[in-house]
Amino acid sequence: MALSREIKERSIRRYKEERDWFKLNLEAAELLGTEEGELSARLLRILLEAKERVVDAVENDKPFIGGYFCNAPEIFTSMGLPWFMVMETPFLAASAPFILEDIDGAEEMGLGSDLCTAIRLPIYYIENNMMPIPTCCLGLIYPCDGAPMLHQVLMHNSNWKNVPLYSCDPPYTSDERAIRYFADELREMTRFIERHTGAKLDMDRLVEVCERSNRVYTIWQEYMEVRKNVPCPHGWEMGGAQCFAISQCFDVGNPKSVAWFEQLIKVAEDRIRKGSGAQTKEGWREKVRLFWFDIMPYGWIFEFMPWLEEELGAVIVNDMFGNFPYSLIDTSSEETIYYDLAKRNLVDAPMIRQARGTAENFSEDIRRIVRDYKVDVVIWPGHMGHKDGAATVGIMHETCRELDVPFLHVGLDLFDKRYTSIDEVKDKVVTFLEGHGFV
Amino acid sequence: METRLQSNAFRQCAEAAGSIMNPHLEAWLAGGGKAAGYFCSTVPEELLAAAGYLPFRMRGTGSDSTELSDAFFSSINCSFPRHVFNQALRGAYDFLDALICINSCDHVRRIYDNWIRNVQATRFSTVMSLPRKVGERQVAWYYDEINLLRKQLEEHLGIEITDDAIRRAIHLQNEIRGLQRRLYEFRKRERPPITGAETLAVMVAGTCLPREMYKELLGELLEDLEEAEGGGDYRARIMILGSELDDPEFVRIIEEQGGLVVTDSTCYGTRLMWVPVDESEEDPVRALARFYVQSRPACPRMYGNQPERIAFTRKMAEEFRVDGIIGERLQFCDNWLVEHYMTKYDLREHGEIPFLQLDREYILSGKGQIKTRVQAFLETIEG
Ligand code: SF4
Ligand code: SF4
Numbered sequence: 001m002a003l004s005r006e007i008k009e010r011s012i013r014r015y016k017e018e019r020d021w022f023k024l025n026l027e028a029a030e031l032l033g034t035e036e037g038e039l040s041a042r043l044l045r046i047l048l049e050a051k052e053r054v055v056d057a058v059e060n061d062k063p064f065i066g067g068y069f070c071n072a073p074e075i076f077t078s079m080g081l082p083w084f085m086v087m088e089t090p091f092l093a094a095s096a097p098f099i100l101e102d103i104d105g106a107e108e109m110g111l112g113s114d115l116c117t118a119i120r121l122p123i124y125y126i127e128n129n130m131m132p133i134p135t136c137c138l139g140l141i142y143p144c145d146g147a148p149m150l151h152q153v154l155m156h157n158s159n160w161k162n163v164p165l166y167s168c169d170p171p172y173t174s175d176e177r178a179i180r181y182f183a184d185e186l187r188e189m190t191r192f193i194e195r196h197t198g199a200k201l202d203m204d205r206l207v208e209v210c211e212r213s214n215r216v217y218t219i220w221q222e223y224m225e226v227r228k229n230v231p232c233p234h235g236w237e238m239g240g241a242q243c244f245a246i247s248q249c250f251d252v253g254n255p256k257s258v259a260w261f262e263q264l265i266k267v268a269e270d271r272i273r274k275g276s277g278a279q280t281k282e283g284w285r286e287k288v289r290l291f292w293f294d295i296m297p298y299g300w301i302f303e304f305m306p307w308l309e310e311e312l313g314a315v316i317v318n319d320m321f322g323n324f325p326y327s328l329i330d331t332s333s334e335e336t337i338y339y340d341l342a343k344r345n346l347v348d349a350p351m352i353r354q355a356r357g358t359a360e361n362f363s364e365d366i367r368r369i370v371r372d373y374k375v376d377v378v379i380w381p382g383h384m385g386h387k388d389g390a391a392t393v394g395i396m397h398e399t400c401r402e403l404d405v406p407f408l409h410v411g412l413d414l415f416d417k418r419y420t421s422i423d424e425v426k427d428k429v430v431t432f433l434e435g436h437g438f439v
Numbered sequence: 440m441e442t443r444l445q446s447n448a449f450r451q452c453a454e455a456a457g458s459i460m461n462p463h464l465e466a467w468l469a470g471g472g473k474a475a476g477y478f479c480s481t482v483p484e485e486l487l488a489a490a491g492y493l494p495f496r497m498r499g500t501g502s503d504s505t506e507l508s509d510a511f512f513s514s515i516n517c518s519f520p521r522h523v524f525n526q527a528l529r530g531a532y533d534f535l536d537a538l539i540c541i542n543s544c545d546h547v548r549r550i551y552d553n554w555i556r557n558v559q560a561t562r563f564s565t566v567m568s569l570p571r572k573v574g575e576r577q578v579a580w581y582y583d584e585i586n587l588l589r590k591q592l593e594e595h596l597g598i599e600i601t602d603d604a605i606r607r608a609i610h611l612q613n614e615i616r617g618l619q620r621r622l623y624e625f626r627k628r629e630r631p632p633i634t635g636a637e638t639l640a641v642m643v644a645g646t647c648l649p650r651e652m653y654k655e656l657l658g659e660l661l662e663d664l665e666e667a668e669g670g671g672d673y674r675a676r677i678m679i680l681g682s683e684l685d686d687p688e689f690v691r692i693i694e695e696q697g698g699l700v701v702t703d704s705t706c707y708g709t710r711l712m713w714v715p716v717d718e719s720e721e722d723p724v725r726a727l728a729r730f731y732v733q734s735r736p737a738c739p740r741m742y743g744n745q746p747e748r749i750a751f752t753r754k755m756a757e758e759f760r761v762d763g764i765i766g767e768r769l770q771f772c773d774n775w776l777v778e779h780y781m782t783k784y785d786l787r788e789h790g791e792i793p794f795l796q797l798d799r800e801y802i803l804s805g806k807g808q809i810k811t812r813v814q815a816f817l818e819t820i821e822g
Pocket of ligand 2: 519546771774
């Protein structure tokens with residue numbers, strides 16, 4: 001059923017505002033005059049191109065997809081389909097000026113304040129027709145309880161009711177049987193996309209995309225090796241989040257993404273050669289190597305992260321998005337491609353990797369990162385949406401005790417600075433670091 | 440618990456529901472029987488029974504604090520697992536030989552991780568992988584999961600769990616489901632002889648008593664109810680929709696205000712027993728897989744069948760001539776928060792039954808607030 005012009009126009013309005021906000025960010029990054037600024041600017045240009053493709057698809061009635069980074073985007077990008085993430089705004093534009101107002105709107109709708117903000121916001125957008133309505137949608141029903149509930153609201157909404165939706169079912173285990181099952185779910189997903197968009201999967205093209213994405217993953221892994229250096233060549237401004245955005249969201253298997261990663265590692269290696277670390281401003285140096293075990297606090301990142309580095313010399317050497325096994329895709333047959341895509345998307349993808357299965361992933365990641373990155377302290381921010389993580393706090397604490405590395409659990413909302421005020425978060429971090437003699 | 444019911448069978452059920460240990464469980468253990476704890480209504484308890492266990496649905500009954508489990512969970516976790524785990528750390532579950540967990544929700548699934556690291560008394564523990572979707576591929580996945588559990592239990596106990604034993608366990612549980620449905624039939628009356636709080640106690644008892652014996656008790660209770668006088672002194676007929684509700688006291692508070700609870704869709708209520716396991720299926724494990732993934736009335740933890748869930752709610756409300764629905768929810772539960780949001784919308788959209796969302800803690804607190812909100816709700820219903 002075709003959507004009316006009015007519904008379509010309204011559905012894309014917020015998306016365009018977001019795009020325009022990113023344009024402002026691009027201008028700011030271009031003015032920075034730093035290597036991080038240049039890398040950010042290139043990333044933002046790639047991101048804006050992806051956004052323009054979606055706007056164009058909406059305005060000109062071309063097929064496009066609502067999808068996720070862990071739905072094997074190699075498949076639908078190789079089919080040439082533009083796509084966006086249903087949960088894109090909280091993860092990418094959480095510091096945009098309209099976010100707090102939208103969060104309040106969600107609360108007023110009766111979604112309370114204990115539901116993950118990354119879930120509340122998309123529900124608010126869907127229910128108020130503030131999100132592009134795609135030709136078909138690939139849902140996400142893991143790693144948390146919120147995600148499947150969000151997609152059930154999507155099916156329930158009157159504008160989205162007729163949007164075909166397919167979600168891959170996630171096993172709780174990660175063994176071969178689980179990966180094969182998930183690979184079958186991905187095969188079904190491919191047939192679903194073909195059925196609803198008219199696009200066809202060309203295996204040669206998929207091989208090409210996977211090989212390019214393998215190249216990206218290989219450089220990413222090399223880059224993460226480089227980050228083990230003391231001092232770390234990059235801080236919060238460049239790392240897991242940016243690598244993730246390019247490799248898994250906006251430029252999957254594209255030559256530009258390879259070029260971006262090549263520049264990234266070149267900058268990092270140059271710094272190591274020069275013996276300099278992440279310090280982009282005069283007057284501070286790396287004093288504490290920190291493992292921030294979650295995604296970045298996107299809603300208030302600029303009010304917190306520079307402070308962390310410049311005031312305390314605390315450098316985030318790794319975080320949840322920079323920390324996974326980077327499995328490569330064996331492109332020798334269709335069978336191996338689907339198997340490896342299933343593994344990459346079910347077992348490796350950031351956040352999915354930690355939160356989907358048993359708590360071993362938390363403790364093993366902490367062990368590996370603390371050891372390999374010479375980490376001084378582990379901070380579990382304790383995002384209000386990460387309830388499985390909240391129930392793993394004792395295990396994380398115990399793991400850190402065994403490693404003899406201090407552990408801090410804060411308790412905050414990564415997207416909403418009013419949940420725990422930034423001052424309170426800062427106080428907790430300072431008290432913690434002081435208590436362990438780091439500042 | 441307070442009751443007007445003159446029934447020895449009811450008294451025994453209420454006693455069993457009122458604590459973790461009960462005299463019949465004690466006797467079972469003393470006679471050399473073993474008990475297996477399980478989380479959530481999607482663990483196939485029939486398999487545990489076929490292995491010779493007394494299946495015990497995990498509860499936190501009797502807990503008054505979370506002082507021990509607070510080191511493992513956080514303040515944003517649902518109070519149900521926090522209280523159950525606290526009880527476990529206090530040793531209240533040391534009688535379990537086995538614990539079967541499932542990836543039911545973000546809170547409960549972590550009990551497994553914390554349990555294996557901190558509760559030494561349990562000899563066997565595992566976590567099952569329950570799919571989210573409800574299609575044929577998911578039935579096949581869960582079929583394999585149940586067979587895996589069967590193999591693990593066989594190894595652990597050194598026995599063979601035969602198809603016949605599973606069939607017998609299914610048959611017994613289906614008989615129990617049938618009797619429970621008959622119990623609910625009494626509640627359709629204008630003057631039901633049993634209250635909602637009393638019914639809940641009977642349902643909870645069905646998850647912690649030896650099942651043969653529970654079946655006998657249910658039979659006796661049904662006979663007692665034939666004789667019993669009904670109570671007609673209420674302001675509205677209420678349905679409860681929600682989750683892990685095992686505390687009759689919560690229902691009693693609603694009933695004290697004049698809202699007689701006549702039916703439900705909860706984890707200890709109709710969702711357990713409204714539909715039987717298909718006994719005509721040749722492979723009993725396949726029958727269990729299909730039942731737990733597909734055919735039993737689902738909770739929102741399963742994905743994609745909200746239309747069926749709201750249809751079930753409407754069907755219950757209609758059959759039991761319900762005047763208002765109370766959607767209870769444990770704080771921090773994402774599943775039920777969003778489910779109630781959609782239910783409220785659906786009911787309002789069709790100008791149907793009034794709906795009240797009531798957040799609560801697992802161990803009853805804020806009774807005054809619950810009373811006030813229920814009173815206001817009853818006034819709305821009465822117009
Ligand atoms: S941020 Fe965490 S809790 Fe929120 S949607 Fe993502 S995985 Fe779920
Ligand atoms: S009430 Fe919700 S959060 Fe609590 S145990 Fe049940 S499903 Fe999990």
